[in-house]
Amino acid sequence: MPVSSEETIETILIVDDEESVRRTFREWLESSGIRCRIVTAEDAEHALREANRQPIDLAILDWNLGAGNDGLRLLEDLYVFHPDIVAILVTGFAHQATPLHAMRMGVRDYLDKNQDLDRESFLAAVRRQLERILPAKRERRLHATLAAFREAVEKILPLVQSAATLNEPVPLSEAIRGLLRFLVTAIGAQDAVLVVHRRDSKGDGYRAYDASGQRIETDLVSFAHSVAGAAISLGKPSVLDFRQPADGTVQWQSFEKGRQTVLAVPMAVSPEIQVVLEVFDKMPFTPDDQRLAGAGAALGIDLLRHALAERQTHQLLFTAVEGALQASDSITQALDPASGRRAAEPPADLVLKKLREGLAADKAAPLEADDTVRLAEAVRVLALGHGSMAVQHCIRFVEQLRELLDSVTGAGDSRT
Amino acid sequence: VSAPSPSHLDVFAKIQSLLTPEVLLGDPRATGEGIAVAVLDSGIEESLLQSKFRGRGQDILPIRGAIFEPDRTEPGPYDGRQSSPHGTTVADIILSLAPRVQLYSADIFGSAGSCEVDVLLRAMHHAVDVWKCKIVNLSLGIAEQRLQQVPRRYQFLRAVEEAYYKDVLVFAAADNDHPLTRSYPAVFAPPLFSVDKGEFGDALRFAYRLREQVEFQAQGRGYLGPFANEPATSWAAPHLAGIAARILSLHPDLKPFEMKTILYWLSKHA
Numbered sequence: 001m002p003v004s005s006e007e008t009i010e011t012i013l014i015v016d017d018e019e020s021v022r023r024t025f026r027e028w029l030e031s032s033g034i035r036c037r038i039v040t041a042e043d044a045e046h047a048l049r050e051a052n053r054q055p056i057d058l059a060i061l062d063w064n065l066g067a068g069n070d071g072l073r074l075l076e077d078l079y080v081f082h083p084d085i086v087a088i089l090v091t092g093f094a095h096q097a098t099p100l101h102a103m104r105m106g107v108r109d110y111l112d113k114n115q116d117l118d119r120e121s122f123l124a125a126v127r128r129q130l131e132r133i134l135p136a137k138r139e140r141r142l143h144a145t146l147a148a149f150r151e152a153v154e155k156i157l158p159l160v161q162s163a164a165t166l167n168e169p170v171p172l173s174e175a176i177r178g179l180l181r182f183l184v185t186a187i188g189a190q191d192a193v194l195v196v197h198r199r200d201s202k203g204d205g206y207r208a209y210d211a212s213g214q215r216i217e218t219d220l221v222s223f224a225h226s227v228a229g230a231a232i233s234l235g236k237p238s239v240l241d242f243r244q245p246a247d248g249t250v251q252w253q254s255f256e257k258g259r260q261t262v263l264a265v266p267m268a269v270s271p272e273i274q275v276v277l278e279v280f281d282k283m284p285f286t287p288d289d290q291r292l293a294g295a296g297a298a299l300g301i302d303l304l305r306h307a308l309a310e311r312q313t314h315q316l317l318f319t320a321v322e323g324a325l326q327a328s329d330s331i332t333q334a335l336d337p338a339s340g341r342r343a344a345e346p347p348a349d350l351v352l353k354k355l356r357e358g359l360a361a362d363k364a365a366p367l368e369a370d371d372t373v374r375l376a377e378a379v380r381v382l383a384l385g386h387g388s389m390a391v392q393h394c395i396r397f398v399e400q401l402r403e404l405l406d407s408v409t410g411a412g413d414s415r416t
Numbered sequence: 417v418s419a420p421s422p423s424h425l426d427v428f429a430k431i432q433s434l435l436t437p438e439v440l441l442g443d444p445r446a447t448g449e450g451i452a453v454a455v456l457d458s459g460i461e462e463s464l465l466q467s468k469f470r471g472r473g474q475d476i477l478p479i480r481g482a483i484f485e486p487d488r489t490e491p492g493p494y495d496g497r498q499s500s501p502h503g504t505t506v507a508d509i510i511l512s513l514a515p516r517v518q519l520y521s522a523d524i525f526g527s528a529g530s531c532e533v534d535v536l537l538r539a540m541h542h543a544v545d546v547w548k549c550k551i552v553n554l555s556l557g558i559a560e561q562r563l564q565q566v567p568r569r570y571q572f573l574r575a576v577e578e579a580y581y582k583d584v585l586v587f588a589a590a591d592n593d594h595p596l597t598r599s600y601p602a603v604f605a606p607p608l609f610s611v612d613k614g615e616f617g618d619a620l621r622f623a624y625r626l627r628e629q630v631e632f633q634a635q636g637r638g639y640l641g642p643f644a645n646e647p648a649t650s651w652a653a654p655h656l657a658g659i660a661a662r663i664l665s666l667h668p669d670l671k672p673f674e675m676k677t678i679l680y681w682l683s684k685h686a
Contacts, residue, residue, distance in 0.1 A: 199528050223527050224459075224499050230642045232529030233458050233502030235557075238646045248464045249501035249641040264643075266529070274529055 010057040010130055010137070011037045015047045015074060016090070017062065025060060028119045034126065044074045051081040057137065058129050063091035075107065084140065086133055088125055090117070108132065145404050175303050177213045183279060183296045184211060187263070187289045190281035193255055195228035200272040208255060221251040228276035231264035237290040237297065239263050261285060265293040269304045435681045441620050446662035448514025453551040453661055454543035455510070455654075456536065457503030459483070459523035462496040465508060468640065474515045479507070480547070481521030484539045486532050491522075491542060499526045505641030506555045506654045512639055513619060513658025514665070520547045525556075533558065533568055540575050544584050550664060552584060553657045555650035557591025557599035573604050580607035583671050585664075587611055587657040589649035590630045602629050607672065609660075609679075612636075613652040622656055624683040632656055632679060 014025045022040045029038055039054070041047035050056070059078055061071030075087050088109045109125045111117050176194075184192045193216065197206035206223050208216040223229045227250055231238055242259045246252055256262065256278070263285045265277040277300065279285075279293065433439075440446065462479045469476045481494030498504045507519055522539040524531045536556075543549045563569050579586050586608035591599035602610040610629055613636025616622065622634040634655035638644030644651065660675055670678070 197527065199526070204527055224497065225501070227642050229500035229527060229529070230502060232527075233500040233525060234643050234646070234648060234650065235529070236648075238643045238648075240642050241645070246642075247640055248467075249461060249498070249504045268530060271528060271530070271532075 009035055009037050010133070011039060011054060012126070013047060013050060013056045013059045013078075014038065014040045015042075015044070015059065015061045015071065016040075017042055021062070021090075025122065028122055029126065032123050032126075034123070034130065036130070044077070047074055048077055048081070051078050056082050056085055057133055058126065059085055059087040060126070061087055061089055063089050072107070084133075084136065086129055088129060142404060145400055176300060176307070177211075179296060179300050179303065180211050180213075180277070183277065183293060186292055186296075187279055187285070188282050189263070189279040189285075192280065193278045195226070195276040195278065197223055197228065197232070197274045197276070198272055208253065210255075216255055218254045221253055225249065225251045226253065227256060227262065227264055227278065228266075231276045231278075232266045232268070232274045235266055235268075237263060237265045237293040239285045239290070256280075263289060263293055265297045267297045267301045267304065269301055269308065273304075273308070275300070275304060432681075432685075435678060436685065437620065437682055440663050440666065440678070440682065441659065443666055446514075446665055448510075448517035448658070448661035449665045450516075450518075450668055451514070451551065451661045451664045452518045452520060452547060452549040453510055453514075453553065453657065454520040454522055454539075454547060454549040455503060455507050455553050455555075456522040456524050456539050456543065457506050457553075457555060458500040458525040458529065459494075459498040459503045460496075460507040460519065460521040461498040461501075461504045462521075464504060464640075465511060468508070469511060469515060476511055476515055477518050479519045479521055481519075481523065482539075482542065483523040483526075484531075484535050484542070485526065486535050489538075491538075494521055494523065499523055500529060501641040501643075502529075502555070502650065505638045505644050506553060506650065508640040508644075509619075509638050509651055509654040510553065510658040510661065513655065514661035516665070517551075517658075517661045520549060533563065533572060537571060537575050540579065544579050544582055550584060550668070551657050551661055552579060552586045553654050554586065554588040554601060555653050557589055557602060557649075559599055560603075563600050569600070572600060576601055576604045576607050580672055583669070585609060585657075585660055585672050585675055587653045587660070589653040591649050599629065609653075609656060609672075609676065611649060611653040611656045613647050613649045615647070619655060620659060622659060622679070622683055624680045631676070632683070634659070 012029065014022050016022050016025070019042070022042070026038050026040060029036065037054075039050045039056070041050055047059075056078060059075065061074060063071045071087075071089050071091075075085075075089075078085050078087075086108045088111060089107050090111045090113055108129055111122060111125060180192050180194060184190075192211045194209045194211075194213075195206060196209070198204075204223070206220065206226075206228070208218075208220060210216055220226070227240060230250060240262050242252065242256060242261060259280045260283065261281060263279040263282070265279065267275040267277065269275055277293070277297065282289065460479055460481065465479070466476060479494075479496070482491035483494060484491050502525070503521065503523065507521070510517060510519065520543060522543060524535050524539045536554075540552060543552050558572075563572070576586055586601070588602045588604075588608050588610055590602045590610050590612040601608060604610075610631050612625060612630045612633045614623060614625075614633040615637075616635045619635050622632055624631065625633045634652040636647040636649065636652045638648075638651040638654075656679070660679070663675065663678060664670060
């Protein structure tokens with residue numbers, strides 16, 4: 001469940017059957033500078049209604065609520081709603097021994113109505129409890145955020161990574177497909193195939209796609225002996241007559257066999273990626289056809305470069321998100337909430353340390369830990385670009401994680 | 417100033433009588449024998465060429481060479497294979513005109529079909545200084561906008577000039593299809609042979625057509641390879657390189673300017 005920014009402000013519930021007491025406590029709190037949300041209730045029923053509506057961090061309860069109700073009983077009910085709640089009981093016998101039962105219910109302090117209950121002692125008690133609950137609350141919030149973040153990323157990441165657009169050598173956008181269809185129609189050809197060759201540090205390979213952008217699932221001849229490879233070397237739209245036998249420098253692809261002629265249009269997209277458009281069977285291809293294909297190739301190069309740059313951004317962002325996911329694992333293990341054990345270091349330091357360790361341990365992550373967190377902001381752009389609600393959801397968590405880390409380090413926390 | 421004496425005229429007449437296509441190109445010894453030619457291109461499919469020329473009853477010399485790559489300062493060994501058919505088409509044209517040349521394949525393009533200028537320069541230096549080639553064929557072009565850096569452009573010019581000062585003949589495709597864009601190295605025309613494509617019935621025919629970026633024009637169609645029949649300056653440059661190799665096999669010490677003069681003369685008196 002996402003953590004809203006409002007939850008970073010503590011909520012204090014004041015329960016007292018006397019209106020003047022409630023008003024006084026509220027005025028003391030409001031004039032104290034303590035950043036908190038104040039909720040008041042005159043009896044147990046109203047208090048429970050408020051607790052049902054919102055999380056309560058600190059309850060200031062009158063021991064004697066009248067009508068046979070007492071504050072401790074109310075605290076038991078509030079505990080059902082919020083197991084982490086702590087309470088200050090306002091009693092007339094605070095000097096007496098603290099009941100163990102009350103301690104278990106979360107009573108951490110007592111204020112004696114009959115003795116020294118004034119503004120100063122009241123606010124001191126409130127500040128004391130808030131300071132105690134804040135670290136625990138931050139830790140709980142961190143766990144909740146991390147869990148939500150991980151859940152969202154784990155759902156999104158496989159979907160995005162397995163998307164064909166990330167696995168193909170070159171993402172063929174609808175614009176590219178439209179360009180193919182346009183060229184085939186404008187030239188008056190019968191068909192077209194797009195050959196994509198990629199040579200980088202991972203190796204040398206190429207694929208072929210039909211005019212609709214679907215991959216052609218057949219064995220391809222070696223690129224060194226392909227028409228596409230020859231066209232790339234020639235560097236300009238060129239015509240080949242398939243009715244002549246292949247002479248050994250080339251071999252025909254299965255999708256070229258049975259064709260009569262081809263106009264091969266090379267597109268040097270980048271030093272690593274070359275694309276060749278093979279337009280088939282017009283008798284004959286004219287110089288105008290070649291010029292038109294050349295102009296189309298220039299447009300295609302721009303489109304492909306844009307698509308590649310966009311995908312590179314996507315991959316970078318998701319690599320960063322993966323790194324953050326691994327870091328969240330490290331944090332969760334370090335804090336180990338299941339066993340109830342606490343790490344030796346303060347959570348805030350531990351969180352940052354583990355986050356950096358997690359990111360640094362990911363050799364595939366191209367960015368430093370701090371950069372990765374900042375970069376995650378840009379995931380929002382990805383979400384907008386793709387219009388995917390799921391991705392937007394994921395990005396929101398990433399941003400909230402950053403906000404949380406800011407608050408842990410104090411960068412975004414104005415509380416004194 | 418005195419008029420030329422009859423004896424001087426005799427000398428020029430004798431030279432003219434020797435500078436004919438029949439004498440220089442029709443000589444049975446004009447085979448390219450003893451001339452090393454570097455093809456800076458996409459590799460050469462050696463077995464294919466051996467087989468083709470053996471079928472014609474011509475034995476060509478084993479092709480030597482190396483592979484030049486951007487991330488390796490030392491060239492890798494040539495494995496007798498092409499990275500794409502372009503280099504094989506170029507080599508076939510040279511061998512068709514001068515079957516006894518010693519070919520060196522400098523594969524600078526790889527399967528990408530292009531390379532950085534650094535790789536090209538390394539291959540040029542290697543061809544001139546290590547392989548001691550007399551002819552370097554560059555069926556390639558670098559558009560002006562891709563060679564904006566003046567130091568890099570100067571470096572390129574310097575490499576061509578160094579070849580010139582070492583009496584190496586550099587043949588470059590004019591790559592002048594685009595009406596506005598200039599192409600390197602063809603624009604360095606004076607120290608090299610910039611060759612445009614033309615339609616000639618005979619592979620040994622060529623023309624002198626001096627204009628910007630272009631000095632000569634040679635046969636623009638090849639004989640082997642998928643796009644060999646497509647007119648291209650890539651195929652014109654090796655035609656003129658092959659013609660030069662034939663002449664060099666008769667007069668191996670000719671300097672670039674001498675070769676240009678002879679080619680000019682031949683084209684005018686063909």
